[in-house]
Amino acid sequence: MTKPIIPNRLASVDAYRGFVMVLMMAEVFNLDSLSHAFPESAFWKFLAFHHTHVEWIGCSLHDLIQPSFSFLVGAVLPYSLKSRLVQDKSTFTIFRHALWRSFVLIGLGIFLRSQFSTQTYFTFQDTLTQIGLGYPFLFLLGLVSQSIQLVFFLIIFVGYWTIFVVHLPESSDLSQTGVPQDWPHHLQGFASHWEKNQNPVWEFDRWFLNLFPQEEPFLFNPGGYGTLNFIPTLGTMILGLFAGNILKSNKEPNSKIYAFIVLGVSGIGMGIVLNYLGICPNVKRIWTPTWVLFSGGWCFLLLAFFYLSIDVFQRQRWSFVLRVVGMNSIAAYVIAHTINSYIANSLKIHLGQSYAKLFGDTYETLVQGSIILFLEWLILYWMYKRKIFVKI
Numbered sequence: 001m002t003k004p005i006i007p008n009r010l011a012s013v014d015a016y017r018g019f020v021m022v023l024m025m026a027e028v029f030n031l032d033s034l035s036h037a038f039p040e041s042a043f044w045k046f047l048a049f050h051h052t053h054v055e056w057i058g059c060s061l062h063d064l065i066q067p068s069f070s071f072l073v074g075a076v077l078p079y080s081l082k083s084r085l086v087q088d089k090s091t092f093t094i095f096r097h098a099l100w101r102s103f104v105l106i107g108l109g110i111f112l113r114s115q116f117s118t119q120t121y122f123t124f125q126d127t128l129t130q131i132g133l134g135y136p137f138l139f140l141l142g143l144v145s146q147s148i149q150l151v152f153f154l155i156i157f158v159g160y161w162t163i164f165v166v167h168l169p170e171s172s173d174l175s176q177t178g179v180p181q182d183w184p185h186h187l188q189g190f191a192s193h194w195e196k197n198q199n200p201v202w203e204f205d206r207w208f209l210n211l212f213p214q215e216e217p218f219l220f221n222p223g224g225y226g227t228l229n230f231i232p233t234l235g236t237m238i239l240g241l242f243a244g245n246i247l248k249s250n251k252e253p254n255s256k257i258y259a260f261i262v263l264g265v266s267g268i269g270m271g272i273v274l275n276y277l278g279i280c281p282n283v284k285r286i287w288t289p290t291w292v293l294f295s296g297g298w299c300f301l302l303l304a305f306f307y308l309s310i311d312v313f314q315r316q317r318w319s320f321v322l323r324v325v326g327m328n329s330i331a332a333y334v335i336a337h338t339i340n341s342y343i344a345n346s347l348k349i350h351l352g353q354s355y356a357k358l359f360g361d362t363y364e365t366l367v368q369g370s371i372i373l374f375l376e377w378l379i380l381y382w383m384y385k386r387k388i389f390v391k392i
Helices: 011-029 032-037 042-049 061-086 091-113 127-142 146-166 189-194 200-211 227-248 253-276 289-312 317-326 329-336 340-351 361-385
Strands: none
Touching: 011 061, 011 289, 011 317, 011 329, 011 361, 032 042, 032 361, 061 091, 061 127, 061 227, 061 289, 091 127, 127 146, 127 227, 146 189, 146 227, 146 289, 200 227, 227 253, 227 289, 253 289, 289 317, 317 329, 317 361, 329 361, 340 361
C-alpha cells in the first residue's frame, strides 16, 4: 500500500460520522410499523430490530450510533490539538475553549430534550450532554502520554464495574422503578447488580436530578438511562483517542488497519466473554464496562473499513452522501431533533394528506420518511456547497 500524507482532516472519519448520523436521522422511517404489517417477514423483522434499541442486554446496529459518535470525538482530538497548538495557542487557552465546548454541548442537549416540555427539562442522558460532561477530561488526557491514557481507561473500567458490584439496592419496590414484575429482561444472580433502575446510576439520579426544577419529582428514566453514563462513555471516547493516536502516527496504512482489526476483534471478543460468564452484562443503556469493550470493538472495525476504502484505496466518490452529513454533524443532529414534524406536516399541507400512500397504507411511513430524510440531506448539502459548517 502506498503511504498517504497525513492530513489534518480524514475523509474516512467524515464518512463514518456521516454514516452514524444517517442511521440516527433514519429514525423517521418507523420500521416497526412494517414489521407489524408483515409479522412473518424475516426481512422486515431484521430491519426493525436494527432500527431500534434493544431492551437491555444485547446490541443492534442502532445501539452503535451513540458509541460511534463518542468514539469519533476521541478520534479527532489529536488532530484538533495539533491544529490549535500549531496556531501558537497556549494550553490554558485551548483548555478554556474545551470547557466552553463542554458547556455548549451540555446546554444544547438539554435544550433539545426540552422541546416538548412546559419548562426546561433538566436531563443529562442526551448524546451531546454525555459527551459534554466527559469532554474536559478527554481533552486533558489528549495532552499526556498514551500509557497514562491507558491507565486512566483501566481505572474507569475497573472502578465503574466495582461501583455496581458493591452497590446494594435502595428498595425492592418495583413500583418506584417503572419496571414491571413480569418484564422479560430481569437479571438474575450476580448480573442483577446491573438491573434496570435498581443500580447506582438510578439512585444517583433520584438525588441529583431532583436538585433541578422538574415538572414532577424524578423517580426513574423509562429507558433506564442515567447521568453517570458519561463516566464509561468517557472510556469509549478514550478508545477513540487511541484510534486517533494510531491514525495520526507515521505507521504504514496496513499497520494501522491491522491495529484497528486486532483491537476491534479483541474488544468484541472480550465483551462477549464477560457477558457470557456473567461477570458484567452487555448493556448499552447504562453503558456497562462490557459495553465499552464490545461497542468499542465495533467502532474500531467500522473505522478500519472506512479508512481502508476511502483514505487508503482513495475510493471517495461512493461516500460523498455520507461526508456531506459527517462534515456538519452538529447541524445534522439538531435538524434531526427539531424539524421532522414540521417537514411532515408541511408535506401533507402542500401535497395532500394521502401523498405518502403512493404504495398503499402499509408503506406510508417508509415513503414519508424517505422524503423527509432526502429533504434534510438537501439542507446539509446546501450548507456544504456554501462551506457553512456548524462547529462548537
